[in-house]
Each structure stands twice: as C-alpha cells, then as structure tokens.
Amino acid sequence: MVAPILPLTLTDIVLRRQGKQILGPLSMTIAGQGITIVLGPNGAGKTALLRAMHGLERLQGGRIKWAVPLDQARAAQAFVFQTPILMRRNVRDSIAFPLQLAGQNRKQTRTAADLMAAKVGLADRADLDCANLSGGERQKMALARALITAPQVLFLDEPCANLDGAATAEIEAILR
Numbered sequence: 001m002v003a004p005i006l007p008l009t010l011t012d013i014v015l016r017r018q019g020k021q022i023l024g025p026l027s028m029t030i031a032g033q034g035i036t037i038v039l040g041p042n043g044a045g046k047t048a049l050l051r052a053m054h055g056l057e058r059l060q061g062g063r064i065k066w067a068v069p070l071d072q073a074r075a076a077q078a079f080v081f082q083t084p085i086l087m088r089r090n091v092r093d094s095i096a097f098p099l100q101l102a103g104q105n106r107k108q109t110r111t112a113a114d115l116m117a118a119k120v121g122l123a124d125r126a127d128l129d130c131a132n133l134s135g136g137e138r139q140k141m142a143l144a145r146a147l148i149t150a151p152q153v154l155f156l157d158e159p160c161a162n163l164d165g166a167a168t169a170e171i172e173a174i175l176r
Contacts, residue, residue, distance in 0.1 A: 014061030077153040078146035091125040136167025
C-alpha cells in the first residue's frame, strides 16, 4: 500500500514574478479526502497556488510540506491545466505516456490507455492525432492522462474553461 501523501501544509508561502508579489504570505493545510476548491477573482493567484503546490513554481518564501518525502508526493499527484498540453502523438500514446515514464512496457501502457480512453469517452478517437481533437476532447484526453496513474491528489486548473455546456457536463461526469 502507498502511504497517503496528505496532509499538505503550506507555511507562509510567497510567490513573486518580475519583482511583484503575486501570492502570500499564505498558510493553509489540506488535510485529507474530499474536494478542496480555490475561488477568487482573475489575477488573485489561484493558478500560481496550484502550480506551487504541484511543484511547478519556485517559492520566494515559506515552505510546502507533504506527509511523505517529496519524491513520493510527486509520484502520487497529477495536474490538469486550463489549456491542455498536447503531445505530438495519438490519443492512446498521449494517455499512456505517464505509465511509460514510470517504466511500464509498451503493451501494458497501451492496454491501460485504451481502457482509460473508453472511460472518458474517447475510445473511438484513440488512433487520432491529439491536434485533431476538439476542445472538449482535448480536456478529456488531458484528464485521462492525469488519471491513468491513479493519483492521490489531482490538481485541476479550471478544466472546463472555454468549453460548451455539453463538454463541461461530460468533464464533470468523469470527475464524479
């Protein structure tokens, strides 16, 4: 069994960009199971906070502590960006990529990716190049790629932004 990576404790974290403080000092703890939502106006630092917790932002002050060593915490989390990152590959291989990075063999990763593609409604798109997906399909693919590793913590940065109502409903159903 994998040790739980939560709680996550942020102590007086500060982020600056181009000499301007964009976040902090901020202290908080995310204790355990459930959903934590960060709300605020545009420019309030929500994305910066998520990126900092995920390790994509360098802190200028304070510290972030997981319940386990950092390498274990990093391996047990995933991030879905507001604008999906597309790879120059087909849907199946894009979804399988995190498993390949973890050292699983190609046959296993492709089988797992096909199962995950089916779960998110992309089974019929598995051989399609990611660049040819619609906006909603791109978000589903990004979500599938994040979920394939069964992360304990999933960071979502406005995963339904710029999507129509139907695509938003599909993404929300997958998340539930």
